[in-house]
Amino acid sequence: MNFSLGLDLKELGKTTQVNNIQQPKGHVWYNRAVNSKEMKGCIMALEVSHVVGGYSQIPVLKDISFDVKDGELVGLIGLNGAGKSTTINHVIGLLTPHKGKISINGVTIDQDSQAYKQQIAYIPETPVLYQELTLREHLEMTIMAYDLDADKAWETAHELLKTFRLANKLDWFPANFSKGMKQKVMIVCAFMTQAKLYIIDEPFLGLDPLAVNDLLNLIEARKKTGASILMSTHVLDTAQRYCDRFVLLHDGQVKTEGTLSELQAALPEAGESLNDIYLSMTKVDRA
Amino acid sequence: MTDLFKDRLQRHLREMAKYLRLVFNDFFVFALLFFLGGLGLGYSNILKSLKTGLWWSPVVALIVLVIVAQIGRFATLIEDADRVFLLPKERAMHAYFVAARRYSQFLAQCTQVITLFILAPFLSVALHWTVGKILILAVAQVVLKDSFLRLDLASAYQVTGQRRMNQWGFKWLLAIVILASGLWLTPYLALVLAVVVDAAVALWTQQHWQKQQIRWREQIKIEDNRMLGIYRFFNLFTEVPMVSGTIKRRxxxxxxxxxxxxxxxxxxxxxxxxxxxxxxxxxxxxxxxxxxxxxxxxxxxxxxxxxxxxxxxxxxxxxxxxxxxxxxxxxxxxxxxxxxxxxxxxxxxxxxxxxxxxxxxxxxxxxxxxxxxxxxxxxxxxxxxxxxxxxxxxxxxxxxxxxxxxxx
Missing domain, CATH: 1.20.190 (Delta-Endotoxin; domain 1)
Structure with missing residues (x-):
């Protein structure tokens, strides 16, 4: 408890460089944040435990563990190349972990891929659409893929389309949409599924302020119905206001996680805002 | 900048050679030889039965020459990234464009000369032209093509009123007027007109390019379309990764x-x-x-x-x-x-x-x-x-x- 912060962080930086697996003892802020998670013990919607993985044999993620509870919005924060997208790709089942386990409400993808995927709705960072399908057909395809009740799903969809000002573009092809519009299509498709876990990769860039606001309202509403959201982002001030908890990734490892007040308590000298905490965390490696 | 063009040209030619080898496979060359042989035979038979002084023979010559004058585009080989990376070098780009025009000349003028060569017996039989007259017309055609390429180069710059000069309508009109004067009046007139136009375009470009900005977007689009046309052709014979299918609503x-x-x-x-x-x-x-x-x-x-x-x-x-x-x-x-x-x-x-x-x-x-x-x-x-x-x-x-x- 008596360590000065500067010394503490330097030491952490050193140890991560020398040996990734052996965790340094006596890192007050680090341990506290992890411990607080274990004390709560709620139902986990998403549980990522000791995942090692990446695109090739060389692991990008080095033993990552975190969770997202029911009705919780967790922000996945990290620099470019920290491993956010890799983490997300593992969660949505695009990549298979070398080691470790990912489960959604107790189901892993190996046990039942259908049940696993059924619970996820994914909004990619760069919108991807089927070039040959119109907007209407994309929505229909989503209904079919998730086996939704068509009438109910269309009701939700029409509401969402109206919110995001796409209602009159149902017969358009993706080629005619701007990037922001494509992103809205992704949002509509994801949120008409009533999934239990939403995975949203950097949603705020490319959307107009009105759409950002609408999206945040939508997330709030879904949280109230018990859905969980894992969201990666660089827009820290928005994340600070809306996320319940943060997972700070750095160099393929979870540097720390917790609520904003937990992070503040762990890093009292770093500053008040998430931005300050984040910057001080990344300084560890730069120093 | 001319070095840059040389580098790109080398890369471009290597790529073209790779595809051309695939296009001109033994089978295709064989078929092509037969086809050309048949065509040549037909042409010589028509020439034999042709009489001097038919009203439509200069019309045929005019149509052929005007169409051929449009063949051979200005190949700049510029790429999309150039509008970012070469933007600070905009003035120096002129040397690049000039080098590109010189290269474009080669293929385009070969086409013109070969066409005139093929057309020569027709002109001599149907119009009773001497070799000297035909040669003058050939030179006029080459100078005309040169002025077209100069126009293409000039249109790389952002000049008010410029858009109209590079339009295909303008080029067709120019070709029709000059070549018609050559075919119906005298090829000497066509040569004089072509030289005047060529000089005028050259002079005008010389005076204007330094004060103008390059129209990067348009030039890149034109070049992309040109390359797409070439790739489409290759795609008839072999897989070309650059050609992806389009989508139609249907x-x-x-x-x-x-x-x-x-x-x-x-x-x-x-x-x-x-x-x-x-x-x-x-x-x-x-x-x-x-x-x-x-x-x-x-x-x-x-x-x-x-x-x-x-x-x-x-x-x-x-x-x-x-x-x-x-x-x-x-x-x-x-x-x-x-x-x-x-x-x-x-x-x-x-x-x-x-x-x-x-x-x-x-x-x-x-x-x-x-x-x-x-x-x-x-x-x-x-x-x-x-x-x-x-x-x-x-x-x-x-x-x-x-x-x-x-x-x-």
């Missing part, structure tokens, strides 16, 4: 999809069917092969040959359809959707069965019409049914499973 074919019920198990049939109909890549392939097969079968008679040919075409179509299964692999939702891979494969098999059945039916109808023989018709039908069943239900899933295993 609303008039929407009735095809009405029989596909929006069921969970048919999610991918929904996608595959629309992708097949609206994309031009695979549907074009299927239609082309079916039509060629039908034409061929229409002219073929016999007991076994039609059966064999029909089977061959069905195999070709079925084989070419296989890669369509992976068409949507790079759309992340293909992997994220909670749909079992078995459903995806089943949907694909259904689609292949349907396409092959329709193609087989069409081929069979042609066989029946062409031969009008019970035995051949029956044999073809049996072979086709067995083949479609085997290709779609057994071969396709096996191949795709193996490809999947190889990837993993």
């Amino acid at each position: 609303r008039y074919l929407d009735w095809l999809f009405t029989c596909i019920k929006p069921k969970h198990s048919q999610t991918y049939l929904y996608l595959f069917s629309r992708g097949m109909v609206r994309g031009t890549d695979f549907s074009g392939l299927v239609v082309r092969l079916t039509v060629i097969g039908m034409l061929l079968l229409y002219f073929v008679r016999g007991q076994w040959l039609p059966v064999f040919l029909a089977a061959l075409f069905i195999y070709l179509i079925g084989f070419q359809l296989l890669p369509f299964f992976q068409q949507y692999d790079d759309v992340v939702f293909t992997h994220v959707y909670p749909v079992l891979p078995e459903f995806r494969l089943k949907s694909f098999v259904k689609l292949v069965t349907l396409i092959l059945s329709v193609a087989a039916l069409l081929l069979w109808i042609v066989v029946v019409i062409a031969n009008f023989q019970l035995e051949t018709a029956g044999l073809t039908l049996i072979v086709e049914v067995v083949e479609v069943w085997y290709l779609a239900r057994i071969y396709t899933p096996q191949r795709l499973a193996r490809a999947d295993k190889n990837k993993a």
Whole structure:
């Protein structure tokens, strides 16, 4: 408890460089944040435990563990190349972990891929659409893929389309949409599924302020119905206001996680805002 | 900057050489020789029967020369990234463009000279021109083409009123006026006019380019279109990765999809069917092969040959359809959707069965019409049914499973 912060962080930086697996003892802020998670013990919607993985044999993620509870919005924060997208790709089942386990409400993808995927709705960072399908057909395809009740799903969809000002573009092809519009299509498709876990990769860039606001309202509403959201982002001030908890990734490892007040308590000298905490965390490696 | 162009030209020529080797394979060269030989023979026969002083002979010459004058575009070889990376070098780009124009001259002027060479006997017979007159006209044509390329170069700069000068209408009009004066009056006049125009364009560019900005976007678009045209041509002979199919709405074919019920198990049939109909890549392939097969079968008679040919075409179509299964692999939702891979494969098999059945039916109808023989018709039908069943239900899933295993 008596360590000065500067010394503490330097030491952490050193140890991560020398040996990734052996965790340094006596890192007050680090341990506290992890411990607080274990004390709560709620139902986990998403549980990522000791995942090692990446695109090739060389692991990008080095033993990552975190969770997202029911009705919780967790922000996945990290620099470019920290491993956010890799983490997300593992969660949505695009990549298979070398080691470790990912489960959604107790189901892993190996046990039942259908049940696993059924619970996820994914909004990619760069919108991807089927070039040959119109907007209407994309929505229909989503209904079919998730086996939704068509009438109910269309009701939700029409509401969402109206919110995001796409209602009159149902017969358009993706080629005619701007990037922001494509992103809205992704949002509509994801949120008409009533999934239990939403995975949203950097949603705020490319959307107009009105759409950002609408999206945040939508997330709030879904949280109230018990859905969980894992969201990666660089827009820290928005994340600070809306996320319940943060997972700070750095160099393929979870540097720390917790609520904003937990992070503040762990890093009292770093500053008040998430931005300050984040910057001080990344300084560890730069120093 | 001229070095940059030289580098790019080398890369470009190497690429073209690679494709040209594929285009001019032995078979094609052989066919081309026959074709040209036939054409030459026809031309010499027409020349023999031609009389001097026909009213339409200068018209024919004019049409040929005006069209040929448009051939040979300004090849700048500039790339999309140039508008960012070369922006600070904008003034120096002029040297690059001049180098590009010099290179473009070569191919374009070769075309002009060869055309005049081919046209020379016609001019001498139909118009009773001397060799000197023909030579003067050839020089006029070359100078005219030179002024066109200068115009293209000038249009790389942003000048008010410039847009109109580089328009195709302007070029056609210029070519018609100058060449008509040469053909009906005297080639000397055409030469003088061409030189005046060429000098005027050169002088005007010289005075203006330093004060103007380069129209990067337009130039890049023009170059992209030029390259796309070349790649399209190559694509007729071999796979060219730069040419990707386009997508057409084809609303008039929407009735095809009405029989596909929006069921969970048919999610991918929904996608595959629309992708097949609206994309031009695979549907074009299927239609082309079916039509060629039908034409061929229409002219073929016999007991076994039609059966064999029909089977061959069905195999070709079925084989070419296989890669369509992976068409949507790079759309992340293909992997994220909670749909079992078995459903995806089943949907694909259904689609292949349907396409092959329709193609087989069409081929069979042609066989029946062409031969009008019970035995051949029956044999073809049996072979086709067995083949479609085997290709779609057994071969396709096996191949795709193996490809999947190889990837993993």
